[in-house]
Amino acid sequence: MKALLYKDLVSGKSTYLLALVIVLVIAAYLTFNEAMVIIPFLFAFMPMVLNTISFSKETKSDFAKFAFTTPITRKDYVKSKYSVAILFGMVALLSGCILGCLECVSLNLALIIGMVSFALPIIISSIQIPFILKFDEGRGGIVIVAINFLIFASAWLIGDSLGGLVDLIQTISKLNIYLIVGIICVITILILTISQNIGVVIMKRKEF
Amino acid sequence: MLNNAIEINNLTKSYAGFSLGPLNLNVPMGCLVGYIGENGAGKSTTLKAILGLIHPDSGEIKIFGKNIKEHAPTLMNRIGVVFDTLNIPDEMKIKEVDKFCKLTFDTWEEVTFHHYVTRFNLQGEQKIKALSRGMKMKLSLSIALSHQAELLILDEATSGLDPVVRDEILDILLDFLQDETHTVLISSHILSDLEKAADYIAFLHNGKILFMEEKDMLVERYALCSLDHELIQNLNPDAIVGKRKHAFGQDLLVIRDLMPTCIEMSKPSIEDIMVYIIKGEENAEE
Amino acid sequence: MNIQISNASNDPIYLQIKNQIKSAIISGKLKPEEQLPSIRYLAKELRISVITTKRAYDELEIEGFVNSVQGKGSFVSMQNKELIREEQLRKVEASLLDAIKQAELAGLSIDDLKEILETLGGFEGVE
Numbered sequence: 001m002k003a004l005l006y007k008d009l010v011s012g013k014s015t016y017l018l019a020l021v022i023v024l025v026i027a028a029y030l031t032f033n034e035a036m037v038i039i040p041f042l043f044a045f046m047p048m049v050l051n052t053i054s055f056s057k058e059t060k061s062d063f064a065k066f067a068f069t070t071p072i073t074r075k076d077y078v079k080s081k082y083s084v085a086i087l088f089g090m091v092a093l094l095s096g097c098i099l100g101c102l103e104c105v106s107l108n109l110a111l112i113i114g115m116v117s118f119a120l121p122i123i124i125s126s127i128q129i130p131f132i133l134k135f136d137e138g139r140g141g142i143v144i145v146a147i148n149f150l151i152f153a154s155a156w157l158i159g160d161s162l163g164g165l166v167d168l169i170q171t172i173s174k175l176n177i178y179l180i181v182g183i184i185c186v187i188t189i190l191i192l193t194i195s196q197n198i199g200v201v202i203m204k205r206k207e208f
Numbered sequence: 209m210l211n212n213a214i215e216i217n218n219l220t221k222s223y224a225g226f227s228l229g230p231l232n233l234n235v236p237m238g239c240l241v242g243y244i245g246e247n248g249a250g251k252s253t254t255l256k257a258i259l260g261l262i263h264p265d266s267g268e269i270k271i272f273g274k275n276i277k278e279h280a281p282t283l284m285n286r287i288g289v290v291f292d293t294l295n296i297p298d299e300m301k302i303k304e305v306d307k308f309c310k311l312t313f314d315t316w317e318e319v320t321f322h323h324y325v326t327r328f329n330l331q332g333e334q335k336i337k338a339l340s341r342g343m344k345m346k347l348s349l350s351i352a353l354s355h356q357a358e359l360l361i362l363d364e365a366t367s368g369l370d371p372v373v374r375d376e377i378l379d380i381l382l383d384f385l386q387d388e389t390h391t392v393l394i395s396s397h398i399l400s401d402l403e404k405a406a407d408y409i410a411f412l413h414n415g416k417i418l419f420m421e422e423k424d425m426l427v428e429r430y431a432l433c434s435l436d437h438e439l440i441q442n443l444n445p446d447a448i449v450g451k452r453k454h455a456f457g458q459d460l461l462v463i464r465d466l467m468p469t470c471i472e473m474s475k476p477s478i479e480d481i482m483v484y485i486i487k488g489e490e491n492a493e494e
Numbered sequence: 495m496n497i498q499i500s501n502a503s504n505d506p507i508y509l510q511i512k513n514q515i516k517s518a519i520i521s522g523k524l525k526p527e528e529q530l531p532s533i534r535y536l537a538k539e540l541r542i543s544v545i546t547t548k549r550a551y552d553e554l555e556i557e558g559f560v561n562s563v564q565g566k567g568s569f570v571s572m573q574n575k576e577l578i579r580e581e582q583l584r585k586v587e588a589s590l591l592d593a594i595k596q597a598e599l600a601g602l603s604i605d606d607l608k609e610i611l612e613t614l615g616g617f618e619g620v621e
Binding site for chain 2: 057208
Binding site: 238239240378379382383385386388404405406407422423424428475 | 501506507508532534535537538541542543544545546549
């Protein structure tokens with residue numbers, strides 16, 4: 001898997017750099033507009049965009065065909081696709097907690113924000129990646145766009161009811177915080193594992 | 209040369225409008241086997257099935273005596289593959305490909321890779337997108353030769369390359385075969401590559417293997433001759449494998465032993481054998 | 495050692511190789527116990543199938559001109575004078591048979607042939 005991560009890094013250098021710049025710009029904008037708390041949620045959507053870009057690059061060179069003439073297993077290949085999401089999840093978790101502290105909210109709230117920020121990119125990618133793996137032919141591109149759109153739309157709708165969500169979170173944060181955080185963590189890992197297994201089945205059935 | 213590098217038993221695979229098999233093919237170790245046939249006959253399908261890139265409808269494939277389903281991917285260390293395209297991202301540099309392979313193959317030899325890269329006049333700093341088709345093939349071959357592979361599989365790797373490059377590649381393949389535990393399976397519809405140096409020729413036509421034989425035997429068994437329409441009547445019909453009628457006579461591929469000795473015959477090329485056998489099949493269908 | 499393959503020749507390639515090596519051994523160009531190139535090296539240099547070179551070497555071994563040692567290679571066998579003489583005789587016989595056939599076609603008798611032989615022998619300075 002190290003090899004695949006190296007390849008992603010090296011063949012997408014310019015893309016990742018651009019993504020970093022955009023993230024920094026948006027983060028700066030949010031900071032100046034006193035909306036820093038949104039930053040962790042920004043991290044939630046970055047993996048989705050990066051996955052889409054790296055997927056289209058890989059389809060162009062049909063890299064998987066080469067990869068499976070080496071000792072790379074289908075499992076390794078699938079797992080490497082989630083690494084961006086997991087990485088962003090970690091970063092989001094950290095940033096969520098830090099920002100929560102900076103904004104001087106309660107520790108509980110900071111933890112919740114951090115945990116949710118950790119869960120979001122992973123869950124979103126877990127939904128997105130099996131579709132990416134399954135549909136890499138021409139019409140597949142349309143499916144990916146549709147999935148991305150659906151995810152954004154759901155997020156938008158949820159965002160609309162953000163007010164109610166904040167109240168919900170306030171309520172929840174008064175409950176046993178560690179239980180909540182633990183449950184979110186377990187559910188996230190569960191969804192990740194299920195998604196990876198589905199991904200492996202898809203790759204094993206795939207022909208090149 | 210007693211062991212088989214590859215054993216294919218009863219391979220079948222169907223797509224819409226095309227079916228391959230049942231196919232049986234044994235590739236003996238230590239040999240250069242040419243896999244020939246028309247475009248679309250199923251050569252690539254066979255090779256992909258060997259490599260586990262596609263799933264056969266039925267049949268069993270063994271490489272070095274091991275079932276590929278169970279032993280890939282570690283088996284892939286011992287197999288070098290060259291396709292007609294280099295499936296590596298455009299933005300990668302050759303030295304990055306080196307690093308990638310080092311992280312991927314247990315048996316990667318950097319020194320060997322550098323040796324081939326230099327020999328082929330490639331540079332570590334070059335990006336894939338800057339390489340011509342010929343250079344991409346050479347890189348592909350460099351990779352295939354740098355992880356102690358015992359079996360090389362080339363799928364139409366030389367199409368689109370000029371004769372000088374193809375000649376270079378043939379030299380390298382023959383070098384590779386100096387070790388008698390090494391085997392090469394090369395599918396090509398450019399037969400001049402295989403003309404001289406192939407040990408065996410397997411001919412795939414309409415999804416079935418028509419023959420898999422020592423190339424020398426083929427060239428000795430068949431002969432080309434050119435006769436007028438009258439003389440042909442006197443021939444043993446079993447002697448004629450395929451013919452091309454033209455305004456001034458007929459060109460025939462015949463079985464040497466069944467021909468009268470007075471008729472002038474010449475040695476056929478593998479291409480002649482392939483073309484005339486196919487003609488013979490078409491004639492039979494008429 | 496020199497070996498030249500002709501594609502135009504009617505002789506199969508393995509036979510050309512065999513004959514050329516045999517000639518070299520008989521003429522002494524290849525010495526007894528001298529090592530021959532490996533079958534694979536020969537195949538690569540001549541750009542022919544390794545099955546062809548193997549066949550040539552196998553037949554040379556059967557005829558006693560060459561010994562193969564597992565793991566080491568093939569070597570010219572100890573000069574067997576009788577073997578060589580036999581081979582030379584075989585060649586002479588083949589040429590004479592050919593001459594006889596041609597003579598028949600031309601309507602010449604065996605005596606005519608003997609005359610021609612003596613004349614030619616005289617010209618060539620052969621004893």
